Amino acid sequence: MREICYWLLTGPHGGEVAKMALGTDRIRRIINAVHALRDRYAEHVRVDELASIAQLSPSAFHRQFKALTAMTPLQYQKQLRLFEARRLLASGETNVETAAFRVGYESPSQFSREYIRMFGTSPRRDVASLRQLAA
Template sequence: MPNALLEIVRHHTDTHPGVSPLATAVDGLYMLRSDHEKLPSHLIFKPALCVVVQGAKWTIFGDRRFDYRAGQALVVSVEMPAFSRVAEASPTEPYLGVIIEFDLKIMSEVLEELDVPPEVVGHVGQGVFVTDFDGPLADCVLRMVRLLDTPKAIPMIAPMIMREIYYWLLTGPHGGEIAKIALASSHTHRVINAIYTLRDQFKETLRIEDLAAIAQLSASAFHRQFKALTSMTPLQYQKQLRLLEARHLLAAGAANVETAALQVGYESPSQFSREYARMFGAPPRRDIAALRSHLRTGT
């Protein structure tokens, strides 16, 4: 099974050299490839199953680091900024991965249909974990990737395979955590709603009280549960979103340092530059020059 998935992912990524992530004809299915170990990069993870087919990777959410390698998968339950690195890859054995984004509506439907739903504890747990990738779950991912060879079957078969994936996740060792993603009435879901509000309004002035009201919690309880779920405080979450968006604007040439700072919500360009350098390791202009050089040369 692992060899079959490795072969088909390698085949598809061979036909699109240099493209990673590689979007596919299956909505929400992406393939990753890197022929070399990479420098750490900042990105935003969406709720998804992130499977390592070959090689190894680590990802940091807030103050928690997760290492995962071939035979394992990272499960992300809420959209979060992160710091990630391909830690094991070479031209002969490249890092290969498959990402399957979650459809929370279908996941909720599968949860409701279970005869014995997983036990969901009341407190908010961490919104990300690593699990072994084997058995029926691995078979589902293999069949999903194989659908790319029969595109006419995708609209009919892909949704059914997705339901299988949710079934095995919900009935597996982390079923309770997966169920929290889908339960609209859970405390976790209300905190997630507040997180999405913060995500959509990250340029605005942060008021913990407003976010806590969305989560139907006191400010102190919301702060505690937010950090339990994302491994960072609301302010850290907002700051990372702002700086990631600013870096995107600068790299695209859509703004200079001063206007990028204002566009993402900073009132002080000097404060923006300090926090930017702290996150990306260099001041904005130097970081963007290095980033563009890297993109041109591939080094």
């Protein structure tokens, strides 16, 4: 269920989905920050920048972001990076090391550790099982 919500909110119509579900101006501003984070997931984005987009103080932004997404901005960015890396790997566009760098990781070993935490298996094994399911 969480993954479905994630894809709905981060998809091309995420803003409209969130507006229908939530509707307040405060939420719309946070969603604008979510979209900025989605667009720049591979970059180092500071919470101060996102808070400015949402027109909130950093502490209020952090609190309201977590209330909306059930995760911190850093956790959200990490999830965006890992899902994009998984997509790149599953499509065969790149290898593990290149995917790690393309989505913003500075260390392939850190990327692999976080990938295992998120998906429960190593990137190579996960991609092999995804490809097997697709076949």
